[in-house]
Amino acid sequence: MTTTVPTEIASFAASVRAALADLPEDEVEELTDGLEADLAEAFREDLARELGDPAAYAAELRAAAGLPAPEPTSRRSSVADTIRDLGRDARSLVADHPVLERTVAFVVSLRPAWWLLRAWAAWVLVGGVLGTGGGLGSLVVLVLFAIGSVALGLGRWPGWVTGIVVAGNVAAALVVLAMLAYLPSSFGSEYVDDDSYVSADLTGVYLDGQQVTNIFAYGADGQPLSDVQLFDQDGRPLATSVPGGNGCLDPDCVDLGLWAPMTLVTGQPAYNVYPMSMVEAYSDDYGTLRPVTGAATVPRPSPFLQVPALTPAATPETTPGVTPEATPAG
Amino acid sequence: MDATQLLKGVLDVAVLAVVEAEDGYGYDVVRRLRASGLDDVGDASVYGTLRRLYSAGALTSYVVPSEEGPHRKYYGITDQGRTMLEHQRKVWAEFSTTMTDLLTPEAAA
Numbered sequence: 001m002t003t004t005v006p007t008e009i010a011s012f013a014a015s016v017r018a019a020l021a022d023l024p025e026d027e028v029e030e031l032t033d034g035l036e037a038d039l040a041e042a043f044r045e046d047l048a049r050e051l052g053d054p055a056a057y058a059a060e061l062r063a064a065a066g067l068p069a070p071e072p073t074s075r076r077s078s079v080a081d082t083i084r085d086l087g088r089d090a091r092s093l094v095a096d097h098p099v100l101e102r103t104v105a106f107v108v109s110l111r112p113a114w115w116l117l118r119a120w121a122a123w124v125l126v127g128g129v130l131g132t133g134g135g136l137g138s139l140v141v142l143v144l145f146a147i148g149s150v151a152l153g154l155g156r157w158p159g160w161v162t163g164i165v166v167a168g169n170v171a172a173a174l175v176v177l178a179m180l181a182y183l184p185s186s187f188g189s190e191y192v193d194d195d196s197y198v199s200a201d202l203t204g205v206y207l208d209g210q211q212v213t214n215i216f217a218y219g220a221d222g223q224p225l226s227d228v229q230l231f232d233q234d235g236r237p238l239a240t241s242v243p244g245g246n247g248c249l250d251p252d253c254v255d256l257g258l259w260a261p262m263t264l265v266t267g268q269p270a271y272n273v274y275p276m277s278m279v280e281a282y283s284d285d286y287g288t289l290r291p292v293t294g295a296a297t298v299p300r301p302s303p304f305l306q307v308p309a310l311t312p313a314a315t316p317e318t319t320p321g322v323t324p325e326a327t328p329a330g
Numbered sequence: 331m332d333a334t335q336l337l338k339g340v341l342d343v344a345v346l347a348v349v350e351a352e353d354g355y356g357y358d359v360v361r362r363l364r365a366s367g368l369d370d371v372g373d374a375s376v377y378g379t380l381r382r383l384y385s386a387g388a389l390t391s392y393v394v395p396s397e398e399g400p401h402r403k404y405y406g407i408t409d410q411g412r413t414m415l416e417h418q419r420k421v422w423a424e425f426s427t428t429m430t431d432l433l434t435p436e437a438a439a
Contacts, residue, residue, distance in 0.1 A: 031381050034403040037396070038357035042373060045361070057374045064341070064378025065385075 008051055009039045015054030020062065022070045031065055111153060118172035119149035125175050205240045212240050213247055213259075215274040216302045222309035224302055227262065228274050237272035249278060249298065256281050258289055260297040275300055334370050343418040344368065345379050346411055349389060353406040356380060380405050388414050 013035045020028045039051075062069065094100045123142045152165060205212040215238075217225040230238040241247075241259040249255035257278035261269035277297035281289040337344075348354065348362050359380065360373045383389045388411030394402045407415070 030384075031378070034356055034401070035377070037402060038355070038360075038373065038377065041357045042360070060372055060374035061378040064375040065381040066378075 006036075006040060009036055009043070012051045012054050012057075013039065016058045016061070019055045019058035019070075023062075023067060027067070031061060031067075112150065115149045115153040116146055117176060118169060119145040121172035121175035121179070122149070122168075124179065125171070205238060214240060214276050214300050216304070217274055218304070218307045220310045222307045224275075224304075224306065226275065229270065230272050230274060237270065239271040240274075241271055241276065247278065249280060256283070256289055257298065258291050260291075275302060337368060337371060338375075340422065341371070341375060341379050342383065343415065343422060345376060345383065346388060346407065346415040346418070349380075349405050350407045350412065350415055353404050355394075355402040355404050359405070383411065387411075 013032065016035065017028055017032055020031065023031075059069070094104050120142065123138075123145050126141070126145075127138060157165070205215075215228075215230065217228040217230075219225050232238050247257060247259065249257040258281040259271070260277045260279045261271045262273040264270050277299050279297050280292045280295040282292055284290050344363060344366075345359060348359050348366075351362075354362065356377050357373065360371065360376045363371045363376065380389065384391055384405065388408060389405045390408050391403055391405050394404055396402055
């Protein structure tokens, strides 16, 4: 009997400690330090004594030490308890205030929008990680994400799935916030880009900061000239467009066109011959504009049918200059 | 009336009195309380009370190694514990006098 007691005491003490496991470790240590020795001594004095229920013993120990009783339902962490308590408090607060109740109902009704938003966030994230570009495949992935996200939102799931979903929601919210923070700056930088395009890429001709896309020349008589070759002060071709440069065929910009160069007798294309014409174009699979095969060049509408002629007083010097230019126009 | 219920309210002062008389370890305090007549005192209650009084600063504790087994944790009373004990002695004296007067037939008459 006496030889078996220490083993029983050890397991009894272990059970008592287990029943106090919700308390901080050092508190349990302080509370049960020397428990085996005390129990062993008690048994040596009183052989008729029986080991009781370790849980009841632990409860007595706990109550006498003025420590709180364990949560009856759960062994969850105190953080989880706190969150649950907060949730309960919030729900009762909402129930007491009709305005809050309606607001919450409204926010809850927005859940499907959130499901789509988080699908988009996941798509952005995955696209960023895998480096997938645009295109049909990427769009299919977005649709699949949206379907999955909605299905996830509609279903009821076990706790661990909910945990993953909560973590995913937090990640999605961060992505959305990051994108929101990025969007205004990207709008801004688009404007800046436009500006820097002006200063960095000086291809073309500019008037008061606005790009000149075409030039219309009129003779001394005020009549329009055609096929005028222009050069700047250094003899460089005054080109408003570069190969591939495009514009709109119609005022509403429904149809796109490519600037059509003229060809010199040397065989070289000339982009400095005005007014420039356009050829109807289409966007190929890679987004590059290509001229529609067989399409004729379309002259661009001139701003003026004619302009006032020059006064004879101003013409003596100019006339000889104008004539050779007007000649090729025939 | 159950003596165990009454004991709950006075276990603090009982434990303080025992430890003030002489430092003691857990079961030693239990033994002395029982020897004084508090037969029903639960050892877990005493250990818990010792721990709580220690946390409150009324007791101090020190470990005495034992040659035969696990070490013993001894408790001794602090100045704060003595002050607490003095106060509770007075409270108990007044309370017990009141109760005795109230429960004694001559006094009631």
